Each structure stands twice: as structure tokens, then as C-alpha cells.
Amino acid sequence: MTSIDELKTLLGVVSDLNAANGLLSWEQETMMPPAAARVRGLQIATLASVAHEKFTSERIEQLLAALEGANPGGDDAALVRATRRDYDRATKLPVEFVEERARTQNEAHHAWIEARAKSDFKTFAPYLAKMFDLARRYADFVGYEAHPYDALLDDYEPGARAEEIRRVFGQLREETLPLLRAIVAAGDATDYDVLTRDFPIDLQRTFALEVARDFGLDPEFSRLDVSAHPFQTNFSRDDIRITSRFDARYFPMSLFGTWHETGHAMYERGVSAAFERTPLSSGASLGVHESQSRLFENLVGRSRAFWEVYFPRFQELFPEQLADQTGESIYKAVNRVQPSLIRVEADEVTYNFHIMLRFELELDLLEGRLAVADLPEAWNAKMAEYLGVTSPNDADGVLQDIHWSSGLIGYFPTYSLGNLLSVQLLEAAKSADSAVAEGLRAGRFAPLLSWLRENVHRFGRSLLPREITERATGKPLEAGAYVQYLKSKYADIYGLNS
């Protein structure tokens, strides 16, 4: 057996253990009887620990060193590079630190649940301080060039830099804040009553899934189930799961949730089969992943063309609820812009402000410019500045997201990076192949999917997000295309073209 074959064999074992653990987790959210939770937690911890032990073996270090010396080409080089990245990250942390972090995360998570229920930031504050302290120490262990935030970012968006994000977000803020203010000033006479009519859940599922099938999600390799929070996971590219949630009195939740996860699913499905059971076999980053989910959810699913094509079928399933509606009226209803407190309920125009706010506060906390005790005040000041709303309580303000309590610091920006990239990619696809835009006007998504597979999906983790972006769009990531998309779409919807 050659070194590369031996490495692949050892990585295959790690991949299988991680896949099994993925199934334990997916099943916990979708199928598992409630009493099983306690032991399931132990099982998940064991699988993670055995996978870590197998991945950080000395033999893998030896093989990596030998292969790096031999300068392999092509996919093998990419595999060695990605494995080295993961290996170094997995082995740079002292065992005591990993244990302290796991313990603190667990405590912080429980403290957050309690603090949120009581809407009392003060009881969570000491845990949040510890989480930021751990993040600083983590950054020191794994190392960074310019800013400790880069070390955190790198787990979610390999190669990204805080400085770049600050610049891109600055441009985005500068260009979309006036747009948002103009929309709010224009007022809104639309009647949104249709959004809260009674849409039976089984028929919502039928419609959501028919569209997902049209996007390319085949039951041959996928399933849709229900969970409290929608997610995508997969145990191989032939074994992809998405979940959604359903509210009979708010159909957008299930539809856009399903199409969002379908975007993630199509990405994982499109990764080259040659990368099976290796660290290359998944999306390049959270940001690139989010570009795919947002593309199908928003750029396709919230487009005028989509609702022109799909409204007749939607109306066929819900004739009474939609008797007074048209494709155009649904298009407007599902694109309502409304500054609000909650990130996960935000529309395309306001969403990124929720992210910028979190990114800026993370930097301030990490650099020590902001004390944890002063966070709620800083949060509310930025909400007022960006969105003109202030939270009456901590639960709907600074305590709304699970991320910080789980140690996910440096994660939030990837949501907006995904938004920006989604438009940049769709523009590139349309320029490259006229069949893409023609297809979108006719409800045929194969040309779009085919371009995405060729230019994004198939690379898996063999390229960095920056490399994928530049190869696919000819440019680094920037805010321009997204700003242009928002301006043109919402000036039209809100009659701002005066």
C-alpha cells in the first residue's frame, strides 16, 4: 500500500465514525424516543472521542510528513493540505484546555437556557466572559498572523480575515442603510394577511418537497423530516438529510426553510465522488455553504419569476386560501421588509445588519474594548442605529442566539458572507450560460445546478473559499453585487424608483 492509500484508509475510518455520529445526532433531532436522550449523549461523546483518537494518531502524522515531502499533485495534494490543516488544529490544543472548554461550554449552554427563560443577561454574563476568555486562549494555541479573530474565523471560513470582513461589511452597511431607510420611509400599504392564513401542514410539505425535487433533491439519496430547528446533514453524498419545521399559520417557515436546506443538500450532493470518506468530502466553508442555501431560498425561491411559474400549482393545492392572490401578490408578501428584533426572522434587507452588529460586538469583546457587563447596552445602541428598534428585554436582544453559549465565536459573519457570495455566484452563472436565466424564468433549474456543480460543488474542501470565489466569479468576495441586487429588487417592490 502506498502512503496516500494508507492515509485514505485511516481517514476512511475517521469518516465512518463521524458519519455514525452524524446519524446519532440527526436521529436525536428527528426520531429518537425522548427517554433515550441521556444515553445518546454518552454515545455521541464516545464516538467523537474515538474519532479524535483515530484522527490524531502518530501514524497519520508520519504519513502526512512523508507525503508533504513527496510533493504529490492534484487531488492528493489537496487531501494532504486539508488533512494537515485539520490535524494541526486537532493536535495543537492541550488536553486540559479541551476538557476545560467542553466543561465551560456545557455550563454556559445551560446558563444561557436559564438566563434566556428569565430574560436575565446578568446571570449569563460570567459564562459569556469565560467563553470569550477561552476564545482568546484558543486563538493563542492555534496561532494567527494579524488578529486573534482570524484564528476563530478559520474554523468556519478557512483563510478568511477579520480585516477583509470589516471592509466588505463597511461597504455593505454604507450602501444598504440608505436603502433600508428609504423603504421604511416609503411606508407599506400591502396587506400581509395571506401569510397567516391556515395552510394545512401536509399540503405545505407536498409543495415544499415538489419544489425541492425540481431543484434537484432526489429521494434516491435524500429524506425530508421534521425537527425543532431546520438543518442539513449527511453521512455520505448518497445519504443526505434535510429537516424543516411547519406552522399551519405561517407557510413561509416551512417553504423557505425547506428550500434553504435543499441548497445545502445540493452542495453536499455535488462534491466529487472521488473525495468519498476523506476530509475533502464536504462544503468548503460555512460561508460557501450559506451561499448555496441562500441562493435557493432567496435568489430563486423569493424571486418574481419563481412565483410566476409556481403560483398555479401553489393555488391548486390551496384554492381557498389563495383565491384572492396572484403570483405577484405572493412575491410581494414573501419579500416584506420589516426591521425587527430577531435575526432568524429577518428579511433580505435587514438580515445583514443583525450580523454586522454581532461581528462588531465580537471584535470589541475579543479585543477587550467592550466589557461583557456593558454588552446589552451596546447591543441595543447598535439595534437602534441600524434597524431603529430596541429590545424591551434581554431574551429578544442579546440572549436570542445559541451561538456564543456554545463557543461559536467568529461564526456569525459566515451568514452574511454567504448572502454576498450567493448573488456574486448567480450573476456569474447567468453571464456564463444564458440557459441559467432562461431556466429560472421557466422553473427549470438544471442549468443553474449544473453550473454550480462545475464551479463550486465538485471541489468540496479541495479549494479554499477564496479560491472558489475567484475561480467561479473572477473576483474576490465583495458587497457590490449584493447591494445592486437589493437595490434593484426592493426599489421595484417598494416603488422607490422615483
Place this chain on the structure above:
Amino acid sequence: MTSIDELKTLLGVVSDLNAANGLLSWEQETMMPPAAARVRGLQIATLASVAHEKFTSERIEQLLAALEGANPGGDDAALVRATRRDYDRATKLPVEFVEERARTQNEAHHAWIEARAKSDFKTFAPYLAKMFDLARRYADFVGYEAHPYDALLDDYEPGARAEEIRRVFGQLREETLPLLRAIVAAGDATDYDVLTRDFPIDLQRTFALEVARDFGLDPEFSRLDVSAHPFQTNFSRDDIRITSRFDARYFPMSLFGTWHETGHAMYERGVSAAFERTPLSSGASLGVHESQSRLFENLVGRSRAFWEVYFPRFQELFPEQLADQTGESIYKAVNRVQPSLIRVEADEVTYNFHIMLRFELELDLLEGRLAVADLPEAWNAKMAEYLGVTSPNDADGVLQDIHWSSGLIGYFPTYSLGNLLSVQLLEAAKSADSAVAEGLRAGRFAPLLSWLRENVHRFGRSLLPREITERATGKPLEAGAYVQYLKSKYADIYGLNS
């Protein structure tokens, strides 16, 4: 950490890996998208291999040796004993033999599928010869005192001996063959039309599950799903899965299948929580397991008292299908005795003959008294002798079961051991507590379940099947109680009391 704690920690890892693998397998049969099968197979093989590696570690051998020297008492002694059994079995086989066996099993399984489809035993014969050769070599590796068959049996029924089984089966055959002949001679004027009426599947599920809940199967720790072949599996005693299959035109399949698996489930649920994540945490043997499934399926579910109590609810769900029926008529219909070719479709009277036949042929093949080439002839001769039927083809004869092609030799007797034990246990429970029989007459199963938990379930693998049988019933396993049960039940149904 003491030695016993360290042993439990190491065994906990193995248990978690096996539980994860159990989930991979359950999910493959119930939920998995079809294209996922190939990689799922690799994942299952990896988990089995990592679990084997962890279980056969030198450290476990050291800990076992130390603990054996220290003579621990109670549950710890049982844990050491069971772990030693498993450890020795897992380490006595040379790696080359394990690999050869896995390869041959895989080939034999595919050959069996093909041979069965073509109903051509000849193409399967060479593989079956190899499987029996491997079984003989396996017995030599693991060792035995009296008969190589004992070494095979021991995997499924620890401590059982071929000689004992031969004796018990002899008694069973001698006493039930005349009964079967009398039933056949008496003729049968019953109209079985109700069995093949249209019973919508969702209502079958409702009824099957309502009864299973009454038996004690709580959704808090269990699920019922659909699979091609019904089975029970669990990933902890808090996480139990049963499956069933449904035929709208044959309701007994789903009802008795569900209750059978519920019996298995109640057993696993009843194992002492103190044995969690150790080798003691499952049923004592296949035979004891089958006693629990048959007890709920047959002794309860096919009893007159059961149908008297449950018929009104059954009729409420299926008013048209059951308009001309009574509890008594359903009781008679689901207890139809009919000699037939297929083991899995056999009734209580004929079932054990299918098993005796297989047991006898396994012994003959293992001892070399019968050549594989002559097996179909021997099979047909025994079928004619015991059941008075002969198979027109190999598919419905010697090729009907999956077991031999999968290397499961020495497995069949456990089905009949379970039948015998089920009656012996129910008689003991009734003698011990009058509330058991009263409960069965009123559709209250708590007294029965409570006795089974106290006398069978809670011990898990901490006692041998023989020990459980003798403690619970005051006697070794014997055919007498079962024979008496059959005679009394079927003489009444078929009017033989003249």
C-alpha cells in the same frame, strides 16, 4: 479508578460503538434512502472493526485477569464472567479465519439469493458445504466438551448442549405428532375468509400499537416503524425500536408481528438499569428472548381471553370487516392449524416440526452423516414424515431460510426452546401470583409483566439461560408444559375431546 471501574469505562466505549452500529443497521432497514446502501455497508464494517479492536485490547485482558484473581461478588462477578466469555470467543479465532469466514459468508449469501430466485439448490450446494466446513473449524477453535454443535449453540444459547436439545425435542415430537395427526384427521369446517378481508393498514397499526401499549410498550422509550422483515433492536434500555410489516389483505401479519417484537422489547426494557453500557445489558440468549416474544404473540395474543377482551375495540376500528364476527370466531381464525411448507408462516402446532427438521439435518451435516448434495432429499423426506407435505421446489424447501447462508448454524433450535420456555414461564407466573391469570382475563398485563421483570428480565446476561429457567420455574427446560398447552388448546378448538 479501581479495576472494575476501568473495565466498565472501557466496556462503555465498546457498548457505545455497538449501539451506534445498531442505529446504522436499524436505520438502513427503516429510513435510509436507497442510494446510501453502499457507503452504509462500509460504515457498518468500520464500526464493527473498531468495536472489535477496542474490545480485544490487552488492557481488557489484564483487567479481567486481575479481577478474576480478586474474586469480586454479585453483579461484578457476573460482569467479569460474561466479559471473559465474550473476550475468549472474540480472541480465539485467528485473523485469517475471521477474514475467510466473512468472505465466504458474503459469497454464500449472494449465492443463496441467486439460487433461491432460480429455485436451484445445486448452485448453492458448494457454498453450503463451505459454511458447514467453517462451522466445524469454528467449533475446533473455540472448543467444546461433548459435541462440536455445542460450540455453535453456545453463541446463541450459552451453556446449552445438543444432547439436551435432542432429548427435549424427542419428547416434543413424540407427544405432538399424534396431536397434529388428530387435528388433520378431524378436518376443519371453519370459514377463514375474515383473514383475507381488506383491513386498512393505518387502522391495523392503530390497533396493533394500542395493544402493544397495553402490554407495556411506552412511546417514551420506544418506536414502531416498518421494515421488510420485522425485528427488535435497541441502543439502550431507554431507546428501543420494533418494526412490523403490513398487508392490507392479511391482518395477522402486522398484529402478531408487532406483539412478537413487543415481547422482545419488553425484555430489553426490563434488564436492570445497573447493567447499562456493559455486556450484561441484553437478553440472556436467543431462546430466552424468543420465550418473551412468543409469550406475548401466542400465549397472550392468540388466547381466547385476549380476543374476548379486545374484540369490541377491534370491531370498532373495522365495523364492516367484522360485522359477522365475534371474539370467538377471531380466536379460531388466528389459531388455524395447517401443515405447510414455510416455517415463518407456521402455526403453534406445526412450527416446532420445522425446527426439529432443521436441527436434525444440521447435526447430520456437521457430523458428516449426510452429504450436502443429498440435503434436499433428506429435507423432503422429513417434511413428508412430520408434516405430510413435500416441497415442489427448492425455493420453498431447503432454500427458504437465510440462516445457513449467513453462517447461522446452531441457531434454529432457539426458536423452539423459546416456545417451550414461554409456556413453562407463564405457568410459573400464574402459580406464583393469581393476579397474573386474573389480569389476562381482563386485559391487564401489569401483573404478568411485573413477574417477568422480577424473574427473567432484570437479570440480563448475568445468569445463564439454564439458571434463569430453573430459578423462575423450579425446573430445567422441558417439553411437558408446552405439550400440555397445545393439547388442551387445540383439542378444544378442533373438538378432539371425544
